[in-house]
Each structure stands twice: as structure tokens, then as C-alpha cells.
Amino acid sequence: MSGTTQERDLKLGRTPLVMGANDFTSVTDKVCDPVELDVRKTPMAWYIGFGVSLMLLGLLGAMIGWLFWKGVGVWGLNNPVGWAFDITNFVFWVGIGHAGTLISAILFLFRQRWRTSINRAAEAMTIFAVLCAATFPGIHVGRPWLIWWVFPLPYSQNMWPNFRSPLLWDVFAVSTYFLTSAIFWYLGMVPDLATLRDRAVGKVRQMIFGIVALGWRGSHRQWQRYEVAYLILAAIATPLVLSVHSVVSFDFATSQLPGWHTTIFPPYFVAGAIFSGFAMVLFLLVPCREWFGLKEMITMRHLENMCRIMLATGMMVGYAYGMEFFTAWYSGNKYESFAFINRALGPYWWAYWIMVSCNVIVPQIFWFKWARTNLPVMMVVTFLINVGMWFERFVIIVTSLARDFLPSSWGMFWPTHIDLLTLLGSFGLFFTLFLLFLRFLPMVAISEVKGVMPAAHPHGHGNHGGKGHEAGSFAPGH
Amino acid sequence: MSSVRQPITDSDPRVMAGFLAEYTTVDDLVRAAERVRDAGYQNWDCHSPFPVHGLDRAMGIKYTKLPIFILCCGLTGLATAVVLQWWMNAVDYPYLISGKPIYSFPANVPIIFELTVLFTAFGTLFGLLGFNKLPQWRHATFSSERFRRATQDRFFISVESNDPKFDREKTRTLLAGTNPSAIEELED
Numbered sequence: 089m090s091g092t093t094q095e096r097d098l099k100l101g102r103t104p105l106v107m108g109a110n111d112f113t114s115v116t117d118k119v120c121d122p123v124e125l126d127v128r129k130t131p132m133a134w135y136i137g138f139g140v141s142l143m144l145l146g147l148l149g150a151m152i153g154w155l156f157w158k159g160v161g162v163w164g165l166n167n168p169v170g171w172a173f174d175i176t177n178f179v180f181w182v183g184i185g186h187a188g189t190l191i192s193a194i195l196f197l198f199r200q201r202w203r204t205s206i207n208r209a210a211e212a213m214t215i216f217a218v219l220c221a222a223t224f225p226g227i228h229v230g231r232p233w234l235i236w237w238v239f240p241l242p243y244s245q246n247m248w249p250n251f252r253s254p255l256l257w258d259v260f261a262v263s264t265y266f267l268t269s270a271i272f273w274y275l276g277m278v279p280d281l282a283t284l285r286d287r288a289v290g291k292v293r294q295m296i297f298g299i300v301a302l303g304w305r306g307s308h309r310q311w312q313r314y315e316v317a318y319l320i321l322a323a324i325a326t327p328l329v330l331s332v333h334s335v336v337s338f339d340f341a342t343s344q345l346p347g348w349h350t351t352i353f354p355p356y357f358v359a360g361a362i363f364s365g366f367a368m369v370l371f372l373l374v375p376c377r378e379w380f381g382l383k384e385m386i387t388m389r390h391l392e393n394m395c396r397i398m399l400a401t402g403m404m405v406g407y408a409y410g411m412e413f414f415t416a417w418y419s420g421n422k423y424e425s426f427a428f429i430n431r432a433l434g435p436y437w438w439a440y441w442i443m444v445s446c447n448v449i450v451p452q453i454f455w456f457k458w459a460r461t462n463l464p465v466m467m468v469v470t471f472l473i474n475v476g477m478w479f480e481r482f483v484i485i486v487t488s489l490a491r492d493f494l495p496s497s498w499g500m501f502w503p504t505h506i507d508l509l510t511l512l513g514s515f516g517l518f519f520t521l522f523l524l525f526l527r528f529l530p531m532v533a534i535s536e537v538k539g540v541m542p543a544a545h546p547h548g549h550g551n552h553g554g555k556g557h558e559a560g561s562f563a564p565g566h
Numbered sequence: 567m568s569s570v571r572q573p574i575t576d577s578d579p580r581v582m583a584g585f586l587a588e589y590t591t592v593d594d595l596v597r598a599a600e601r602v603r604d605a606g607y608q609n610w611d612c613h614s615p616f617p618v619h620g621l622d623r624a625m626g627i628k629y630t631k632l633p634i635f636i637l638c639c640g641l642t643g644l645a646t647a648v649v650l651q652w653w654m655n656a657v658d659y660p661y662l663i664s665g666k667p668i669y670s671f672p673a674n675v676p677i678i679f680e681l682t683v684l685f686t687a688f689g690t691l692f693g694l695l696g697f698n699k700l701p702q703w704r705h706a707t708f709s710s711e712r713f714r715r716a717t718q719d720r721f722f723i724s725v726e727s728n729d730p731k732f733d734r735e736k737t738r739t740l741l742a743g744t745n746p747s748a749i750e751e752l753e754d
């Protein structure tokens with residue numbers, strides 16, 4: 089990696105990655121200050137947000153408690169629709185997580201250095217979203233206290249799980265994804281935890297950050313291995329993230345249900361996951377950068393790039409919607425054709441058209457630069473994309489189950505209050521964790537941001553020949 | 567002076583652990599590292615708030631063997647998944663499903679992939695910590711108040727007193743000639 093990113097940015101007239109007259113000291117201060125704020129000075133807005141999230145989390149707990157007490161009958165499930173909100177929410181939340189890994193791993197491998205200021209928050213989002221996702225398969229089994237049977241553990245029945253079942257693949261894929269993301273996130277944060285340790289004033293704070301920073305001292309011998317380890321984690325997280333949503337799609341694709349049994353599912357699910365995840369990242373970052381004064385690090389260029397990715401992935405999803413119809417017609421299979429006509433024009437037509445409008449039509453606004461640089465527009469669009477992507481999973485799961493081969497076994501699913509409140513409560517879990525993260529951990533990867541600043545590159549040594557940038561000289565045209 | 571850690575005074579229980587030189591820019595750090603390298607020191611290190619590229623050569627350190635360790639972990643994961651699925655589903659408790667073969671490799675691929683990744687990830691975590699000798703909550707550099715800026719906005723070179731070439735006077739003179747913004751003695 090050389091120090092030419094800045095030069096290229098200047099040549100192409102791009103905004104630099106870090107704006108304003110920032111040096112290493114000011115970057116550290118800007119990221120750490122909100123985290124180091126005295127507990128008594130926590131802004132009221134955080135308390136309000138946290139209070140609401142905590143209430144929703146309590147709601148989730150109550151709903152799950154009621155579910156465990158009464159059984160899955162409290163949901164609107166029936167025969168034929170045995171999967172509805174539970175698996176919809178699961179796929180929705182896993183999908184949200186994917187953008188975090190895309191930003192932290194795939195963009196890292198592609199040397200997209202603009203990722204550095206947004207990867208930490210995106211990775212945190214991944215972990216919290218996967219936690220929300222993992223809740224649903226855990227609680228949707230009839231006897232949740234036996235969920236540990238999914239793991240190949242020796243126990244008295246002398247049975248092993250069936251490794252040819254996509255549902256078991258899913259267990260392995262999602263657990264691996266969660267653990268790998270958590271390792272990636274934590275290792276990436278160790279140098280920043282050391283920064284917080286070294287800035288800590290109180291004894292307790294120093295102890296806590298001292299323990300979690302593991303005694304990191306920024307030694308170059310440590311940095312060398314750290315960078316190798318980070319690269320390897322990025323390299324394995326990249327196929328992993330593609331595999332996770334592919335495996336999730338196998339849950340459907342390996343069945344024989346019309347509308348599920350299609351080969352387009354893995355890429356279609358992955359594109360949708362990245363699409364919804366970016367929408368969630370942007371939806372969270374736009375307010376955060378305002379509240380935490382991080383506009384110079386999370387710049388309009390970052391936001392614009394994310395809008396572009398959403399435009400691209402939104403079109404892929406749109407292509408998949410179209411291609412499903414084409415394949416259904418081209419297959420000559422009347423059940424398959426019916427499944428798709430039923431999606432668009434059947435009893436769930438409204439869900440289908442919410443999905444198409446939010447996911448395909450709305451993001452087209454990002455063709456225009458004024459929309460890609462307009463914060464209220466971004467907030468509205470990303471919100472709608474999340475709504476649309478939730479409905480996508482609902483449409484796939486429920487419409488296919490509700491009307492399969494025999495009209496005599498058709499049925500309709502309607503959510504109960506418990507269904508709706510459980511979905512709402514899962515947002516409580518997500519936002520509680522995310523707000524705790526924002527309050528106590530650095531939301532921008534400080535050491536990585538420093539590494540993309542011009543002053544971070546030695547001059548006149550080896551082949552890193554630059555023309556002598558100085559700290560602070562970031563203005564375009566300088 | 568020998569390489570043994572010497573007490574700073576007879577009554578002081580603290581021992582001299584080495585020198586710490588502080589620099590304000592990356593360029594100073596890299597140039598100083600080249601000087602220390604050329605002087606033939608071994609137990610020394612550079613400290614920076616972010617990885618400084620070009621320091622490997624300036625310090626004369628070799629590429630790490632960490633990737634080989636991680637590869638071994640990944641391959642262990644792969645082998646584990648192959649054997650685990652075969653033994654559990656085809657040997658110990660054979661499943662007959664829809665008349666399909668008892669053992670079919672393609673169905674095992676997803677979990678082979680996942681376990682390879684899982685073992686690689688844990689191998690990376692523990693390999694990195696092990697190779698870097700972390701966690702290490704006690705270290706001579708932590709005795710310096712100044713060193714707190716090593717994770718923020720300053721660059722440091724630490725030379726440990728257990729280095730065979732360490733000499734209180736000569737080492738100090740060497741470091742003083744590298745344009746440091748400060749030099750400190752480390753205690754342990």
C-alpha cells in the first residue's frame with residue numbers, strides 16, 4: 089500500500105477521505121471525546137433513544153416469554169403456512185448484517201480506502217443484526233429448550249444431526265458468521281481500545297480498557313502480524329459472507345415448493361442482503377455523524393458511495409425479480425408460473441407491490457447527484473428500502489407456502505399481535521446494543537483513519553516516493 | 567555495562583529497563599529505525615498509533631510466519647468437517663433418506679466450508695495473540711507517562727536493556743542523534 093491515494097484523489101478532483109485541518113491528535117480527540125464523556129453528561133437524546141430501545145427490548149422479552157409459555161400457536165402460523173414472521177425476520181436480520189462484512193472485508197480487499205471511517209460501525213451493526221437473527225430460529229422451534237440438539241453433541245440418544253439438511257447448514261453458517269464477525273470486529277478494535285486505555289483518566293476506566301486492550305502497545309512487530317491477520321480475516325470473511333446468505337437461500341431453494349425451488353436464489357439473496365444492509369448502515373450513520381461531530385471523517389463522499397452501491401444492488405434485486413418471472417414462464421411449469429402470478433396479483437398483491445416499489449423504483453432516485461448528497465432523501469429512501477426488503481422475504485416465504493400445488497390445501501396467513509410485537513421488539517434488541525456501542529466504544533476505526541491520512545506515509549524511503557505532503561494539507565487543489 | 571538489568575540506585579527497587587525515544591513524525595521514526603537497525607540492536611521496537619509502511623525494511627524484520635500457522639488451522643477445520651460428517655452420518659448413525667447414498671460428499675460441502683472458515687478465524691485470533699505475546703498487561707514501556715501517546719499521535723523507539731548491545735551511554739548517544747523530541751529511561 090503506498091501513499092498515493094491522496095494524490096489520486098487530488099488528480100480526480102475527489103474529496104479527500106479526511107476533511108478539514110485534522111492531524112493525528114485531532115482525529116483521536118474527535119472520535120474519543122463522545123465516548124469519554126462523563127456518564128452524568130450523556131446527552132438527553134441518547135437517554136431517550138436508549139430508553140425507547142430498552143422498552144422495546146423488554147417487549148421482545150415479554151413476547152418470547154409468552155411464546156415459551158403458550159407455544160408457537162400464539163403466532164398466526166397455520167397449515168399450510170408453517171413459517172411466516174419468524175423466518176422472515178430471521179432472513180431480514182441476517183441480510184442487514186451483510187453490509188457490515190461487505191464494508192469491512194470485501195471493500196478492504198479491493199483497497200477501497202473510503203471504507204475506513206465507516207467499517208467499525210458497520211461491523212458492530214453486523215454483529216447485533218446477526219444476534220437478532222439468531223433469536224428467531226432459536227425461538228421458532230416448538231421446544232426451544234432443546235435447540236441445542238442442532239449441534240453435533242454427544243448425548244444420551246446416541247443420534248447425530250442430519251448433515252444433509254440445509255437447515256443444519258444454516259446453523260453452521262450463521263454461527264460461523266457470528267463468531268468470525270465478532271473476532272474481526274474485536275481484533276480490529278484492539279488498537280483503538282488501547283488508545284482509550286491510554287487516554288483514560290479514572291482508575292476503573294483504565295482497568296477495564298486495560299484488560300480488553302490486552303496490553304497492546306503499537307509495537308511494529310505487533311503491527312506487522314496484526315496487518316497480516318487482518319488481511320487473512322478479510323480474505324476468509326469475503327467468501328463467508330457470500331456463503332451465509334447462499335446457505336440461507338438453500339433453506340428454500342432445496343425444497344420443492346413453487347417459487348422457492350430456483351437456482352437464482354443464492355446470488356439473489358446475497359445481492360438483496362447487501363442492498364438492505366447498506367440501507368441500514370446509511371440509516372444509522374446519517375444521524376450518528378451529525379450527533380457525534382464526525383462529518384469530517386464520514387464525509388458526503390462516503391455517503392454518496394453507499395448510495396451508489398444501493399443503486400447497483402437495488403438493480404440486481406430488480407433484475408432477479410424480473411428473471412424469476414421469466415424463468416417461471418420459460419420453464420413451462422404451470423405451478424411455477426402460477427406461483428409468480430399469484431405473488432403479483434394474488435391475495436398478497438399489496439405485499440408484492442410494496443416490495444417492488446421500495447426496492448426497485450424508489451432507489452432509482454440515486455441516479456441523481458442531488459439525491460445522493462441530500463440527507464433527508466437518504467433517510468427516507470433507506471427507510472423504505474428496509475421496509476421493502478422485509479416485505480421481499482415475507483413475499484417469498486408466505487406467498488409460496490400459502491398457495492402451493494393443491495387448491496384444496498391453500499390457506500392464508502395473517503399475523504397476530506404477538507407476531508407484530510415480536511418483530512417490533514427485535515428492533516429494541518438491535519438498537520439497545522447499537523446505542524451502547526455508540527456510547528462506550530469508538531464508532532470510527534481511529535488507527536485506520538490515521539493510516540489513510542497523508543502524514544501517515546514516510547517520504548523518501550524505499551519506493552513510497554511522495555512529494556512531501558504535510559499534515560493538514562487536505563484541501564482539494566492544494 | 568553488561569546486559570543484566572541494573573538497579574538505578576542501590577536503594578531503588580526499580581530497575582533500568584531500557585530507553586524510550588519519542589518522535590513527532592513518521593519520517594523521523596523511519597530514519598531513526600534505520601540507524602538503530604544499522605547499529606545492530608535486536609531487542610528493540612518501534613511504536614506507532616497505526617501501522618507505518620516501510621518500517622519492516624527500516625527495522626530489518628522478516629515477514630511473519632503467522633499465515634502458515636493459520637493455514638494449518640484452516641486445513642484442520644476442513645479435515646474435521648470431512649471426518650465429522652462422514653463418521654456421524656455414514657458410520658456411527660447412518661441416515662437413509664429417500665434412498666439416497668448413505669454418504670454423499672456434495673451435501674457435505676457447505677459445512678466443510680463453514681468449519682474451514684471457523685477454524686481459520688479462531689486460528690487467526692489465537693495465532694495473532696500467541697505470536698504477539700498478548701495479552702501482556704505488564705511491560706516496561708507502560709511505566710512511561712509519555713508512552714501513552716504511542717496509541718494516539720506520537721511515535722516511539724524503545725530499546726530494551728537486555729539487548730546484548732545495550733550500553734547506557736552509547737545507546738543514549740545513538741538515540742539522541744536521531745532527532746527525537748524526547749528521550750526517557752524506562753523502569754521496570
